[in-house]
Amino acid sequence: MKLGQHSLKIDGWLILFVIILLVCGALNQASATMGGLLFKKQMVWFGLGFLLMMAIALSDYQRLLSPRLIFGIYLFLLLVLLILDLKHTRWLRIAGVGIQPSEFAKLVLILVFSLVLHRRDQDHLDLRTFGILTLLAFPPIVLVAAGDLDQGGMLFLIYLSYVFLAGVPRRLLIGLAVIVLVAAVTLGPKVWMVLKPYQRARVAAFLNPEAFRLDRGYQILQALIAVGSGGLTGFGFKEGLSSRLNYLPEKHTDLAFAVWAEEWGFIGAATVIFLFGALIYRLLRLAIEVREPLGRTILAGVAIMIFWEAFINLGGILHLLPVASVPLPFLSYGGSSVLVNLMAIGLALSISRKRYSFR
Amino acid sequence: MRYHQLFSPEEPDPFERRLRGTIIFIAGVFLLLFLKLFFLQIIKGEHYRELARRRSLKVFLLSAPRGNIYDRRGILLAGNSPSFALAVDPKIIRGPQGDEILKRLAEILGEEFPSLKQRYLLARRGTGTNQVILAFDLDRDTVAKIEARRYFLPGVDIIVEPTRYYPFGSELFHLVGYVSRINAEELKRLAPQGFTADDFLGRAGLEAQFDERLRGRKGRRLVEIDARGRIRRVVAEEAPVMGESLVLTVDVFWQRLAHRLLEGQAGAIVVMDPRDGRLLSLVSHPGVDPMYFVKGFPPKEWEKIRKDEKHPLLNKAFSAYPPGSTFKVVTAMAALEKRVVTPATTFFCKGYYRLGRRIFRCWRSWGHGEVNLVKALEVSCDVYFYRVGEEVGIDYLSRMARACGLGRPTGLGFPGEKAGLVPDRAWKMRVFHEPWQKGETLNVAIGQGALKVTPLQLAKLLSAVVNGGTLYRPWCVVQLLDPYGEVVDEFRPQEDGKLPVKPRTLYYVKKGLVAAVNGKEGTGRAARMEDITVGGKTGTAQVVGMKKRIHSKKLPYLKRDHAWFMAFAPAEKPEIVIVVFVEHGGHGGSAAAPIAGKFLKAYFKGEHPS
Numbered sequence: 013m014k015l016g017q018h019s020l021k022i023d024g025w026l027i028l029f030v031i032i033l034l035v036c037g038a039l040n041q042a043s044a045t046m047g048g049l050l051f052k053k054q055m056v057w058f059g060l061g062f063l064l065m066m067a068i069a070l071s072d073y074q075r076l077l078s079p080r081l082i083f084g085i086y087l088f089l090l091l092v093l094l095i096l097d098l099k100h101t102r103w104l105r106i107a108g109v110g111i112q113p114s115e116f117a118k119l120v121l122i123l124v125f126s127l128v129l130h131r132r133d134q135d136h137l138d139l140r141t142f143g144i145l146t147l148l149a150f151p152p153i154v155l156v157a158a159g160d161l162d163q164g165g166m167l168f169l170i171y172l173s174y175v176f177l178a179g180v181p182r183r184l185l186i187g188l189a190v191i192v193l194v195a196a197v198t199l200g201p202k203v204w205m206v207l208k209p210y211q212r213a214r215v216a217a218f219l220n221p222e223a224f225r226l227d228r229g230y231q232i233l234q235a236l237i238a239v240g241s242g243g244l245t246g247f248g249f250k251e252g253l254s255s256r257l258n259y260l261p262e263k264h265t266d267l268a269f270a271v272w273a274e275e276w277g278f279i280g281a282a283t284v285i286f287l288f289g290a291l292i293y294r295l296l297r298l299a300i301e302v303r304e305p306l307g308r309t310i311l312a313g314v315a316i317m318i319f320w321e322a323f324i325n326l327g328g329i330l331h332l333l334p335v336a337s338v339p340l341p342f343l344s345y346g347g348s349s350v351l352v353n354l355m356a357i358g359l360a361l362s363i364s365r366k367r368y369s370f371r
Numbered sequence: 372m373r374y375h376q377l378f379s380p381e382e383p384d385p386f387e388r389r390l391r392g393t394i395i396f397i398a399g400v401f402l403l404l405f406l407k408l409f410f411l412q413i414i415k416g417e418h419y420r421e422l423a424r425r426r427s428l429k430v431f432l433l434s435a436p437r438g439n440i441y442d443r444r445g446i447l448l449a450g451n452s453p454s455f456a457l458a459v460d461p462k463i464i465r466g467p468q469g470d471e472i473l474k475r476l477a478e479i480l481g482e483e484f485p486s487l488k489q490r491y492l493l494a495r496r497g498t499g500t501n502q503v504i505l506a507f508d509l510d511r512d513t514v515a516k517i518e519a520r521r522y523f524l525p526g527v528d529i530i531v532e533p534t535r536y537y538p539f540g541s542e543l544f545h546l547v548g549y550v551s552r553i554n555a556e557e558l559k560r561l562a563p564q565g566f567t568a569d570d571f572l573g574r575a576g577l578e579a580q581f582d583e584r585l586r587g588r589k590g591r592r593l594v595e596i597d598a599r600g601r602i603r604r605v606v607a608e609e610a611p612v613m614g615e616s617l618v619l620t621v622d623v624f625w626q627r628l629a630h631r632l633l634e635g636q637a638g639a640i641v642v643m644d645p646r647d648g649r650l651l652s653l654v655s656h657p658g659v660d661p662m663y664f665v666k667g668f669p670p671k672e673w674e675k676i677r678k679d680e681k682h683p684l685l686n687k688a689f690s691a692y693p694p695g696s697t698f699k700v701v702t703a704m705a706a707l708e709k710r711v712v713t714p715a716t717t718f719f720c721k722g723y724y725r726l727g728r729r730i731f732r733c734w735r736s737w738g739h740g741e742v743n744l745v746k747a748l749e750v751s752c753d754v755y756f757y758r759v760g761e762e763v764g765i766d767y768l769s770r771m772a773r774a775c776g777l778g779r780p781t782g783l784g785f786p787g788e789k790a791g792l793v794p795d796r797a798w799k800m801r802v803f804h805e806p807w808q809k810g811e812t813l814n815v816a817i818g819q820g821a822l823k824v825t826p827l828q829l830a831k832l833l834s835a836v837v838n839g840g841t842l843y844r845p846w847c848v849v850q851l852l853d854p855y856g857e858v859v860d861e862f863r864p865q866e867d868g869k870l871p872v873k874p875r876t877l878y879y880v881k882k883g884l885v886a887a888v889n890g891k892e893g894t895g896r897a898a899r900m901e902d903i904t905v906g907g908k909t910g911t912a913q914v915v916g917m918k919k920r921i922h923s924k925k926l927p928y929l930k931r932d933h934a935w936f937m938a939f940a941p942a943e944k945p946e947i948v949i950v951v952f953v954e955h956g957g958h959g960g961s962a963a964a965p966i967a968g969k970f971l972k973a974y975f976k977g978e979h980p981s
Contacts, residue, residue: 135385177389237426240411240419253427257597278412285408289401296394300387312390319397323404330407 022069023298023364029291030065030342030357034058036272036284037342043250044264044271050345057347061354068358069365073307076362079131082123086148089113089120093155102159114156114163115348119356121167122313124148125174130306137178145175162336166320173316177309218334231267234259235329238270239281246277264345266337269329284343288322298364307363314356321353428606429596431502432567435587436533438614440547440577442623443849449547449578451533455514456569457506461495463526463600464503472524479516480506502528504569508666526600535571537661539623542630544658545686546621546847548576551664565589574664575686577617577848579786584851587614613854620649620847628973629654632966637681638934638953639688639826640970641845645834645939645948647864648843650783653827655687680929687954689783691791691823695910695959696751696894697935698772698818700836700880703744705771706759707876714879717743720754724813731757731813734911748883749890751909753817760816765807768815769795774871775832775842777824782844782867791828794821819913830950831867833937836877836884837906837945840870884908885942895936897964903975904942907967909959910935931955936963940971947974 038058045051068076092104092113103110125145132141149171157164180188204212213228221229221236238254247253252274254260263271273281295315302308318341325340327333339346341353411419440449457476464472473491477484487505494503509517514529521527535550537543550571553561558568573582590611595603629640633656642652659676663669668676676683706712722738724731733739733753739746747755760768772778778793792798794815796807814820827845835842844865851860870877884906888895894909912933934956939945949967956962972978 177386177393179385179389236411237419237422239408240415241423242412243416243420244413253423253595257427257595257603259427259598273408273412278408278416281408281412282405285401285404289398292397293394296390296397300390308386312393316393319400323400326404330404330411332403332407 021365021367022361023294025294026291026298026357026361026364029287029294030354033284033287033291033342034062036280036287037268037344039249040268040272040275040343041264041345043252043275044255044268045345046250050264053347054345054350057350061350064351065354065358065361068355069361071362073310073359073362074304074366077123077127077306079127082120082127086120086124086152089117090151090155093117093152097155097158100159109347112163112346112348114160114167115346115352117152117156117163117167118170118317119352121149121152121170122310122317122356125171126306126309126313129174129178129309133305135179136181137175141178142175145171145178160337162324162338165336166324166338169320169324170313170317173320174313177312177316214334218331221331231261232328232331232335234261235267235270235335236331238267238274239329242274242277242281244278246273246275246280249275251275262337265339266325266335266344267329268344269326269340272343273329285326288318288326288341292319292322295360298360298367302363302367304363304366307366311360311363314360317356318353427595427597429594431592431594432565433590433592433608433611434532434570435589435611436613437535437550437571437587438581438585438616438852438854440585440617440619442619442621442626444622445618446623447538448543448619448623450536450538452536453531454507454534455509455511456504456530456532457509457517458502458504458528458530458569459491460526460528460600461503464491469526472527475520475524476505476517476527479513479520502530502567502569504530508534521601528602530569532569535661535665537665539627540660540662541658541683542627542654543623544576544661545655545688546576546626546653547661548578548580549574549661549664550578552667571665575787576785577619580784581615581617581848581851585614585617588612615859616852616854617848618850618852620644620651620849621653622651625652625970625974626654628652629970630656630658632969633657633953636953636956637687638951638956638963639686639690640952640966641688641826641830641950642970643830643834643845643948643950645838645843645945648831648834648845649849649864650845650847651947653688653847655685657681657683659683681954686785686787687826687952689781689785689788689825689827691789691825692933692952692954693820693822693912693914694818694824694829695912695933695935696753696818697829697908697910697937697959698822698824699748699751699756699816700832700884700908701772701775701777702756702760702763702768702816703748703880703883704775704836704870704872704876705763705768707744707879708771708872709763709767711759711762712744714744717741718747718755718758720752722754724754724757726757726761726810726813729810731810744879745883745886748880748908749886749894750892751887751894756816757813760813761809763816765795765812765815768812769793771871772822774868775835776867777828777832781825781827781831782865783827783846788827789823789825791825792821792823818910826950826952829935829937830948833939833950834948835870836880837939837948839874840872840877842867842870881906881942884939888938894960895938895964897960898936898938898968898971900940900968900971900975903940903971905938905940905968905971906942906945907936907938907964909964910937911957911959914955928955931957934959934962936960936967938964938967938971940975947971 041051041054096104102112102114104113128144153164153167156167217224217228221232225233234254238260252271254274255263255271260267260270272284292315295311299308299311302311321338321341324336324338328335339349436451439447442448473488474484477487491505517529550573553566553570553572558566573579573585590609592608593606595606597603625642629652633640638656640654643650663672719741720733720739722733722736739750739752742752742755772793777791779790780788799805799807811820815822831842831845844867846862848862850858853859885904887893888898888905888907895907898905898907914932915930934953936959937950939948949970951963951967953962
């Protein structure tokens with residue numbers, strides 16, 4: 013690979029934010045997993061992911077991402093998801109290492125959607141493009157949701173975001189909003205009755221966790237106690253009462269941020285939220301700066317993916333949303349999540365290098 | 372060709388417009404996250420910190436060792452030994468998971484699971500605390516087994532607690548008393564003062580009287596509890612402070628001797644130093660092994676004690692009984708003081724005394740002949756005292772009895788001490804709504820009728836008679852020591868008034884008492900010693916009134932007479948007063964006096980009673 017003058021244009025801010033987040037993630041895992049085997053594994057994933065990110069960043073994404081390759085990966089993903097669904101598992105085991113294809117599905121969908129929008133470049137979304145997007149989105153969404161409802165929802169959000177990003181005419185948007193509102197009012201109670209009890213309980217536990225303190229509300233209650241008791245400065249590294257005494261369930265995965273907020277307090281937690289905000293803002297700024305249509309769509313997709321991941325996770329822990337089982341990028345444990353997010357950032361870096369060049 | 376449009380600033384790219392919109396939307400969401408974080412951590416931070424503390428920090432009370440009780444030579448009468456109790460946390464032991472743990476425990480304890488579970492449910496109901504004690508007094512093997520399986524028994528804890536220990540068993544039961552576990556009702560009452568379900572309370576004797584001083588101060592331990600209920604770390608600890616220790620005036624040697632002398636009988640022995648009222652021994656027989664109260668009674672043992680006609684739980688040293696002839700000392704003093712008689716005045720005893728149409732018999736049916744005061748005390752002539760009593764009258768006699776300390780508690784301070792009863796006109800009116808009969812005065816004059824005194828009261832009275840007239844409050848604790856052995860409190864003899872009599876009166880009464888032991892016809896000759904002059908007075912108190920005197924041995928146990936003997940020695944300079952009371956023992960001279968004699972011989976000559 014030639015390191016020409018392009019390599020100098022790599023975006024420093026993006027790398028800086030990611031590195032700080034990785035440091036926070038490493039510290040948090042050191043505490044949440046008590047520095048055990050999982051911590052060492054996570055460090056290996058961080059190293060691997062960082063190398064992958066830099067490799068992608070330094071490569072030429074336009075040459076790398078041929079439509080044929082993207083659709084090839086897409087079809088391969090569908091095949092893997094189908095096989096896993098038939099085997100009733102979320103995990104693909106390769107040489108003793110577990111990989112979650114549903115995580116990779118996010119990146120694959122972003123690439124596929126971006127390619128479609130790039131191919132059918134228009135000011136607004138026409139019906140045909142919408143149809144193609146939907147047709148391409150639903151097989152993986154359904155296949156993922158069958159095994160993991162929360163990740164399926166995540167894919168659906170990315171799909172929806174792309175639809176809006178492609179440009180829904182304003183009249184249609186307003187019409188849709190009205191229909192959704194009317195449907196919510198008229199059909200809402202009926203849908204509520206149709207919902208399965210455990211689904212209802214999840215919503216009920218969100219509305220009133222105290223009433224479900226021992227089962228469904230336990231997780232959110234302990235998360236709130238952990239976050240709240242952090243106060244301004246927190247308990248200090250490895251000193252969190254809730255995490256050290258194992259009151260926090262899923263403390264190294266879904267509720268990793270609660271551990272962080274408890275131990276580093278408002279100062280640390282606000283820093284992490286700020287870093288995510290800054291990272292997403294930087295990605296969107298780059299998307300505005302980059303003039304190359306495929307690149308900027310991918311950039312926007314990466315930003316949106318990280319936004320939804322962060323918002324669903326943080327919103328759940330801070331009790332703005334029902335708790336969903338999705339990892340927080342860089343802070344939660346999980347090899348697939350680390351790899352996917354770092355690969356996405358690598359792609360963004362690669363695109364950012366070509367901000368001012370045209371081919 | 373589209374790129375031309377992009378570069379024209381007046382018409383922005385719609386995609387860029389949507390990106391800017393996205394930025395605003397996302398910024399709004401992040402502001403929301405940030406505000407919620409601020410609300411949780413800064414505004415509600417203290418609230419959640421309190422919740423976290425309440426959830427994961429627990430305070431355990433550490434029971435304090437009770438103070439020790441020593442006799443006057445420093446021999447331990449009550450101490451502590453460690454014992455292991457099994458405690459479980461009801462917050463963790465519940466539901467199917469709790470059953471699982473209880474099953475494992477049942478296996479270790481060698482018990483059936485259902486019975487353990489039932490015991491657990493019962494124990495849990497009583498207490499609102501975070502600990503339910505499932506078993507006391509575990510042996511070391513069981514403790515080791517549980518400790519080794521600690522990991523599989525969350526919420527289960529072994530508590531090491533100091534347990535009361537009484538080296539002398541039943542011999543000091545009535546003096547030292549005992550402790551037993553707090554019951555549910557008391558717990559409800561005392562919980563605000565920091566008592567918990569595994570506390571002991573002093574129930575009788577010194578343990579009850581000095582309960583607050585002996586108890587000590589509880590320690591506290593602040594620990595971190597993890598989500599599974601295991602203690603992870605001790606955050607802070609405040610060590611318990613041992614209670615204060617008592618040093619007694621009582622000598623365990625005399626105490627055990629006195630206890631042994633009453634072997635096989637029911638009764639009490641009080642040994643007092645007449646010079647200041649200190650108790651050398653206070654025995655009530657039979658006693659109970661106090662360890663039963665500490666560890667819990669086997670039902671059979673409890674049934675046995677409850678049904679025993681010798682009433683082992685009753686402290687006879689300060690229960691009230693008719694004093695019999697021992698009361699003649701009071702009548703004699705009243706007669707001399709009221710100048711009804713002089714020491715030289717004689718009466719003729721022909722075996723009975725007639726008052727109106729009633730006949731009052733002397734215990735010796737053939738009479739004593741001419742008797743003066745000293746002789747009457749020597750032979751315990753009833754007729755002399757009938758006559759004297761009639762002339763003194765109940766008003767004066769009851770006043771004298773009260774001045775001698777009868778009819779009210781002695782001031783020893785033990786819980787359960789009886790006041791006894793000195794009857795008079797007002798009492799008769801109050802209780803029976805009838806006027807006083809003259810015949811009753813005669814009965815009271817020889818210590819019968821409604822009159823009731825305690826052995827301790829007699830010891831106090833006799834001490835005053837022989838020490839020149841000073842009533843001392845009986846006492847048995849000299850010092851209170853802190854855990855380091857420093858003296859915190861010291862007790863001194865306390866005067867409780869003077870006998871309202873002239874020294875001359877005391878001289879003649881004493882002379883009569885010496886004659887009662889040493890005289891040829893003395894009733895208390897069984898207590899005589901060769902080279903030390905003993906003075907004393909016997910007493911035989913009828914339990915049921917009878918027309919004819921029947922020998923006690925022929926009566927059923929519960930109808931036999933009470934035997935009394937009170938003595939002092941040496942007569943010239945008394946240093947010891949002993950009161951022996953044998954319940955349903957029969958004749959004072961033959962049942963009680965020999966016991967006093969044996970004690971005095973052991974005391975003065977070191978003769979070991981066979």
